[in-house]
Amino acid sequence: MAHLMTVPWLLLLIWMAHCAASRATRARADLLNVCMDAKHHKEKPGPEDNLHNQCSPWKKNSCCSTNTSQEAHKDISYLYRFNWDHCGTMAAECKRHFIQDTCLYECSPNLGPWIQQVDQSWRKERILDVPLCKEDCQQWWEDCRTSFTCKSNWHKGWDWTSGYNQCPVGASCHPFHFYFPTPAALCEEIWTHSYKLSNYSRGSGRCIQMWFDPAQGNPNEEVARFYAEAMSRAGLHGAWPLACSLSLMLFWVFS
Numbered sequence: 001m002a003h004l005m006t007v008p009w010l011l012l013l014i015w016m017a018h019c020a021a022s023r024a025t026r027a028r029a030d031l032l033n034v035c036m037d038a039k040h041h042k043e044k045p046g047p048e049d050n051l052h053n054q055c056s057p058w059k060k061n062s063c064c065s066t067n068t069s070q071e072a073h074k075d076i077s078y079l080y081r082f083n084w085d086h087c088g089t090m091a092a093e094c095k096r097h098f099i100q101d102t103c104l105y106e107c108s109p110n111l112g113p114w115i116q117q118v119d120q121s122w123r124k125e126r127i128l129d130v131p132l133c134k135e136d137c138q139q140w141w142e143d144c145r146t147s148f149t150c151k152s153n154w155h156k157g158w159d160w161t162s163g164y165n166q167c168p169v170g171a172s173c174h175p176f177h178f179y180f181p182t183p184a185a186l187c188e189e190i191w192t193h194s195y196k197l198s199n200y201s202r203g204s205g206r207c208i209q210m211w212f213d214p215a216q217g218n219p220n221e222e223v224a225r226f227y228a229e230a231m232s233r234a235g236l237h238g239a240w241p242l243a244c245s246l247s248l249m250l251f252w253v254f255s
């Protein structure tokens, strides 16, 4: 009699083990090598031989098209009609960081762990709290020291009546450091927490690099893998199939 009872339990245990394993791999798979569902992203990442200038590190595997990579280098481009020069000309050493930020956002297939659904007219998904390597953030902040802006959140609150963003009434132009007193303030506030300042360094495999030398491969692949695994272990992502949760519940109720 006793051995007859154990068979269903054994099957249940095997089923649960299977559930746990498939949950982890499924969660990891849809966080890796993906493009977000936003305004200009390709549906899936793939090679793009002719990515322009600062976007070219993503050539081997990219979420942006050649056209997007070219537009990423322009002022008031067709991408977002964004005007970097809203408080006079932005210095070239500052602007190159905004171009690189655009390239990372548009081209990187390694931002999956930080993609979130949003209810916005112009995109269905955004990135949230991407851990940006501290040197990349620091350099961005230092190189923008001599440039001017009138706002600390560049996502909202602009005057768009001219077809591109201008400073709204009452927002006066000051040096960057007035609105962004620290590197963290810049990287985190400017795009509504798309980035967070990581305490990890470039090359650590634990933070996303905006800048990298493609000759050594794309360092962000490893970073995405690391966080995808950590997140699926923590069970923060991916719906655990109902049948799996039910079997766990039954196990607790009846054992």
Ligand SMILES: *[C@@H]1O[C@H](CO)[C@@H](O)[C@H](O)[C@H]1NC(C)=O
Residues within 6 Å of the ligand: 067, 068, 070, 071, 078
């Ligand atoms: C990219 O495509 C858009 C829309 O088709 C077009 O208006 C724009 O001129 C293109 N840009 C380049 C650099 O080809």
Ligand SMILES: *[C@@H]1O[C@H](CO)[C@@H](O)[C@H](O)[C@H]1NC(C)=O
Residues within 6 Å of the ligand: 199, 200
């Ligand atoms: C930086 O990261 C390490 C490694 O995870 C962590 O233990 C440490 O608390 C962090 N330091 C700060 C200042 O946040």
